[in-house]
Amino acid sequence: MTDTSTEHPFLTACRRGKTPYTPVWLMRQAGRYMQHYRDVRAKVSFLDLCKTPDLVAEVTVTPVERLNVDAAILFADILLLLEPMGVGLEYATGGPVIQRPVRTGGDIDALRDPVPEESLSYVYAAVRSTRAALNGRVPLIGFCGAPFTLASYLIEGGASRNYIHTKRLYHTDPGAWNALMERLVASTLSYVNAQIDAGIDALQVFDSWVGCLAPDDYREYVLPHMRRLMAGVTPGVPVIHFGTGTCGLLELMREAGSDVMGVDWRVDLDEAWSRVGHDMAIQGNLDPVALFAPPAEIRRRVGDILRRVQGRPGHIFNLGHGILPETPVDHVRAMVDAVHELSA
Numbered sequence: 537m538t539d540t541s542t543e544h545p546f547l548t549a550c551r552r553g554k555t556p557y558t559p560v561w562l563m564r565q566a567g568r569y570m571q572h573y574r575d576v577r578a579k580v581s582f583l584d585l586c587k588t589p590d591l592v593a594e595v596t597v598t599p600v601e602r603l604n605v606d607a608a609i610l611f612a613d614i615l616l617l618l619e620p621m622g623v624g625l626e627y628a629t630g631g632p633v634i635q636r637p638v639r640t641g642g643d644i645d646a647l648r649d650p651v652p653e654e655s656l657s658y659v660y661a662a663v664r665s666t667r668a669a670l671n672g673r674v675p676l677i678g679f680c681g682a683p684f685t686l687a688s689y690l691i692e693g694g695a696s697r698n699y700i701h702t703k704r705l706y707h708t709d710p711g712a713w714n715a716l717m718e719r720l721v722a723s724t725l726s727y728v729n730a731q732i733d734a735g736i737d738a739l740q741v742f743d744s745w746v747g748c749l750a751p752d753d754y755r756e757y758v759l760p761h762m763r764r765l766m767a768g769v770t771p772g773v774p775v776i777h778f779g780t781g782t783c784g785l786l787e788l789m790r791e792a793g794s795d796v797m798g799v800d801w802r803v804d805l806d807e808a809w810s811r812v813g814h815d816m817a818i819q820g821n822l823d824p825v826a827l828f829a830p831p832a833e834i835r836r837r838v839g840d841i842l843r844r845v846q847g848r849p850g851h852i853f854n855l856g857h858g859i860l861p862e863t864p865v866d867h868v869r870a871m872v873d874a875v876h877e878l879s880a
């Protein structure tokens with residue numbers, strides 16, 4: 537695994553090349569289910585952690601060492617980009633909060649356009665220190681929020697159940713909605729292209745909450761912006777497009793133009809893959825709650841997913857969403873070992 541002269545299986549799989557085993561990594565692999573992370577967080581707030589490159593490197597690399605996963609994901613958050621827009625980002629105990637949500641065309645006009653190279657320079661410092669700490673062992677994934685998911689936080693002011701304010705904006709003022717999405721795409725492109733310059737090996741775009749949309753609304757109010765986002769990413773770095781609850785949207789999401797489609801557990805992986813097309817790679821899709829089952833049952837379920845894709849090149853194993861904080865670490869390790877052993 538330390539041989540950097542050959543491409544790592546994770547990157548080969550993103551390009552649908554043949555690999556000696558199915559590569560695996562886990563969303564939220566750095567997080568509260570791990571004692572090491574809780575120890576770090578006992579001493580420093582979430583935002584201060586994100587802004588301290590050496591600590592970011594430490595919490596990013598630790599799960600790679602403990603779990604033997606095939607990729608690292610930079611420790612950061614999709615909402616960091618919103619802080620320099622001047623809306624008041626805060627990580628409260630109940631989850632992230634936007635103190636001054638945007639609801640009208642006037643609010644949108646008043647947003648600042650972030651200059652990521654300046655206000656988010658700590659992210660690029662973190663990419664460099666994490667790369668140095670990884671020392672070529674596994675590729676480093678950078679990430680961003682997709683414009684719809686970012687807009688939902690900006691407009692609702694935090695997590696949401698029904699997205700009433702978000703949907704009302706495009707129902708009542710599509711011009712303001714499109715202006716907001718265009719600004720988010722522009723800022724996100726400067727943000728991620730500077731992550732690429734700093735040395736990330738792959739990019740995941742998290743559209744975590746896009747599954748709340750009717751297909752016609754996705755087509756009209758989201759897809760054109762996603763197309764411009766994907767087209768603007770500096771070429772050469774594979775892009776993973778992930779969402780949850782996207783069963784009704786997969787064919788439309790394909791049109792955005794990523795290399796890899798990430799799917800949750802609510803759809804059979806072989807069905808998802810044939811619907812997005814075998815000319816794309818696929819990532820997924822074990823239910824994160826399956827990690828609470830006994831290791832023998834976890835192994836059986838890993839085997840089921842691997843059988844569905846029948847060894848077709850271009851599968852990256854992952855959960856269907858992030859690891860939950862209460863997950864037993866030894867079960868996570870058992871899952872990673874099962875993927876490696878059963879796919880070899």
Ligand SMILES: Cc1c2[nH]c(c1CCC(=O)O)Cc1[nH]c(c(CCC(=O)O)c1C)Cc1[nH]c(c(CCC(=O)O)c1C)Cc1[nH]c(c(CCC(=O)O)c1C)C2
Binds near residue numbers: 564565568577610615
């Ligand atoms: C560990 C963590 C993160 N963010 C937050 C936490 C919890 C803070 C803590 O308890 O220490 C606040 C934090 N930030 C956010 C949330 C979700 C809250 C909500 O339900 O709206 C929380 C708890 C918003 C967020 N943030 C992210 C998403 C997309 C992924 C997803 O769908 O889960 C979303 C929606 C991305 C994210 N966020 C994070 C990573 C790190 C890398 C890794 O995966 O190991 C990543 C990729 C890190």
